[in-house]
Amino acid sequence: MKHTALIAEDEALLAENLRQELARLWPELHIVSMAAHGQAAVDAALQKHPDVCFLDIRMPGMTGLEAAAAMAEDWPADQPFPLLVFVTAYDQYAVQAFERSAIDYVLKPVQSERLAQTCERLKKALALRQSAGHTNPPAPQVAEPASLELAIQQLRQLLGTAIGEPGSNAANTASGANALTARPAPPLRLLQVGLGNTIHMVPVDEVLYFEAADKYVRVLTASKEHLVRISLRELLPQLDTQRFWQVHRSVIVRSDAIDRVIRDETGKVTLHLHGSPERIAVSRLYAPLFKGL
Known part of the structure; x- marks a missing residue:
């Protein structure tokens, strides 16, 4: 064959x-x-x-x-x-x-x-x-x-x-070669989002999720949406990975913004967020993150 x-x-x-x-x-x-x-x-x-x-x-x-x-x-x-x-x-x-x-x-x-x-x-x-x-x-x-x-x-x-x-x-x-000298940078706390001649200071703690959008990343808070010119791959290492979880190749969500997790009969996982009507689909690559105790 x-x-x-x-x-x-x-x-x-x-x-x-x-x-x-x-x-x-x-x-x-x-x-x-x-x-x-x-x-x-x-x-x-x-x-x-x-x-x-x-x-x-x-x-x-x-x-x-x-x-x-x-x-x-x-x-x-x-x-x-x-x-x-x-x-x-x-x-x-x-x-x-x-x-x-x-x-x-x-x-x-x-x-x-x-x-x-x-x-x-x-x-x-x-x-x-x-x-x-x-x-x-x-x-x-x-x-x-x-x-x-x-x-x-x-x-x-x-x-x-x-x-x-x-x-x-x-x-x-x-x-281990640089184990003594390598010091990770502190997690990003504030996003400086440029819009024309104005720079908006967006606390990372207010971000519900980040979503890749071509050459940009959409930054969603409960009240606003911003665009930053950075890739998701560049952004992820700057975030506190204990709080911000990648749930799809194009989405990073703030874990404490998750209200509930719904798994349907086909095994598809969807996130419902506090203060947002949007639903976040979790890819099966990251679905094992969500397991009931």
């Missing part, structure tokens, strides 16, 4: 090299899409439902991890989630993070021998999936999460891990 794959890599030469290596090592594998950035990878994956996704970690706009998480959020329940292979130039700390999950990885520059091992693991995993009628049996040595829910859990762990480029502060801090 022929299987399908997607390659997401913003460097054209590296993408083509990976395509050629896969054609040599796994001739039966059909490449259904070559995506040049994260959002293109998400769109193509949700349209074509490939069996395997090879995702570069560093891509413009959306990282490979974020692209995989976005796929998981919107993946149809009646389709098997693709096997994920991350292509990374990251250091040993990051490699250890991947090795603790069932998600596979290959290092840049891609070596034929290592890629061949990955291909064999993928073939075994796909064969097991096929024989089980799309039920994923437990096989720790195989690069396949046991289910979409496990894939989501592992992606959340990887997204929450401080993986940095070799020599970066994130990598060194995570590995």
Whole structure:
């Protein structure tokens, strides 16, 4: 049986090299899409439902991890989630993070021998999936999460891990090299929102939620809405994560602004906020945050 794959890599030469290596090592594998950035990878994956996704970690706009998480959020329940292979130039700390999950990885520059091992693991995993009628049996040595829910859990762990480029502060801090010198900045307390010649001072404690809006972030309080020119990815590290929870790839909500959490018969989670008629949808990537005691 022929299987399908997607390659997401913003460097054209590296993408083509990976395509050629896969054609040599796994001739039966059909490449259904070559995506040049994260959002293109998400769109193509949700349209074509490939069996395997090879995702570069560093891509413009959306990282490979974020692209995989976005796929998981919107993946149809009646389709098997693709096997994920991350292509990374990251250091040993990051490699250890991947090795603790069932998600596979290959290092840049891609070596034929290592890629061949990955291909064999993928073939075994796909064969097991096929024989089980799309039920994923437990096989720790195989690069396949046991289910979409496990894939989501592992992606959340990887997204929450401080993986940095070799020599970066994130990598060194995570590995302990800068443990004594790295001092996190205090959480943001006040937003300075510019509007024409006026700067509005918005206490962060009054914000109900933040929502990504193209190149801006919508800042919603009980009485007003503001736009700030910053990405959600840049904003999140500046917030107190004990109080501000990411509940969707495009939404961060103040936890003590949540009045109640409603889970419907399909498992969809919706937040109702104090002092606001708006309802916030929680993606399944972040739904495990909300569990009744």
